Amino acid sequence: MRRAAIVMPMRTPVGLPGGALAAVSPQRLIATVLTAVVGRSGIDPHRIEHLVTAVPAADVVRPAAQLAGFSPVVGEFAVGVESGGGLRALVTAAMMVQTGAADVVVALGAEFPAPPAAPGSGAAPGGSGAAARESLLKQAEDLAQHFGLTRAEVDEFAADSHRRAARARRQGLFGGETAPVVVCADPDDVNSDVLQLVDRDEGLRDDVSARAFAELLPLLPGGISTEANCGAPTLAAAGCLVVAEERLADLGLEPMGYLVGWATATPEPGVTVPAATSAVAKALWRTGFELGEVDLLEVDESTAAEALAAIRSLGVADPDGERLNVHGGAVALGDPGGAAGLRVVTTLLHELTRRAGGSALAVSPAGPAQALAVVFESPTAVPIAPTPRGARFHGGRARRSGRHRA
Numbered sequence: 001m002r003r004a005a006i007v008m009p010m011r012t013p014v015g016l017p018g019g020a021l022a023a024v025s026p027q028r029l030i031a032t033v034l035t036a037v038v039g040r041s042g043i044d045p046h047r048i049e050h051l052v053t054a055v056p057a058a059d060v061v062r063p064a065a066q067l068a069g070f071s072p073v074v075g076e077f078a079v080g081v082e083s084g085g086g087l088r089a090l091v092t093a094a095m096m097v098q099t100g101a102a103d104v105v106v107a108l109g110a111e112f113p114a115p116p117a118a119p120g121s122g123a124a125p126g127g128s129g130a131a132a133r134e135s136l137l138k139q140a141e142d143l144a145q146h147f148g149l150t151r152a153e154v155d156e157f158a159a160d161s162h163r164r165a166a167r168a169r170r171q172g173l174f175g176g177e178t179a180p181v182v183v184c185a186d187p188d189d190v191n192s193d194v195l196q197l198v199d200r201d202e203g204l205r206d207d208v209s210a211r212a213f214a215e216l217l218p219l220l221p222g223g224i225s226t227e228a229n230c231g232a233p234t235l236a237a238a239g240c241l242v243v244a245e246e247r248l249a250d251l252g253l254e255p256m257g258y259l260v261g262w263a264t265a266t267p268e269p270g271v272t273v274p275a276a277t278s279a280v281a282k283a284l285w286r287t288g289f290e291l292g293e294v295d296l297l298e299v300d301e302s303t304a305a306e307a308l309a310a311i312r313s314l315g316v317a318d319p320d321g322e323r324l325n326v327h328g329g330a331v332a333l334g335d336p337g338g339a340a341g342l343r344v345v346t347t348l349l350h351e352l353t354r355r356a357g358g359s360a361l362a363v364s365p366a367g368p369a370q371a372l373a374v375v376f377e378s379p380t381a382v383p384i385a386p387t388p389r390g391a392r393f394h395g396g397r398a399r400r401s402g403r404h405r406a
Contacts, residue, residue: 007248008037009342012237053110086107104251157304167327241253257353257378274310276371296352301331302364
């Protein structure tokens, strides 16, 4: 099976609802990130065969692709924007490349303001999204209780997420992965002379503290999750090229990493364990890595309680802050829906490149009590021997002897 190379992952700044990016049309927001991926990689956009998308409204993708110079007949495959949509888009693009269905694919995720509901449509504010959020919060509270997490611990985790992200911004680490968005003063007039360049994440703050967070009321009665220690809904677009390894030289492309493998998992009934833990164990077992070998690990921060429960369940030690969510996460930057997973992968692979090699893993929710974990390695890494045919995953047990690097 062919190797799937990840080339030039990029994202827009993460914007707040009602902020500057809320005035940008979905087509232009998506076109901004597509143009950055194509322009910085140097690929001819007509060589891109398919778009795999996690976008709220499918009818905006093709006009955005046209703005970015893509072929009018480029294929499009939508995977939905439910939990983990961005990572599912990336995995789907990788499978298309690995199986030979395509040589060059773009994985794309986005979140933008929904259009107003038509009068008489019966659409209620919040709707299924509100129900899903409540379910997520309940799940986080159950895990917090099982793992004995306190309000002080999750508030400190959230404050640390902000500190890490703010430090990364001060050091200019987000600059290389962020495509600035041009915002017109009048969103209905693209020729307006009054322009604003948005190149920084709008919700990121460096003046927060766990003590300030402690003053907020919980979102559920008796719970520990608050608006401050959960990822707030935000707006963004993110994308990358996924290219067959043997086509890289012909196209003049340099990969930032390879998608080695992935896995989804749901804990066994009656077992209180984060879905992320099961997904990570399964993905590592399939790819031949040990958790201790992974240089960078990104655990989704939809809620600080669930992220902290997963970290404790995995037994990840990061005393120096150089391995786990090193530049913060959704608690600080927000949760941009379909772009969330690809935003994480973008930050992850840019950091892996700065470190001149290694391996990385990203894990995020993929539905109720389900998670998706994806393993990456740098272009300089020695490939792992493939799992023998017929091998089966047996939960989170230690890996059998005999699995080795090729």
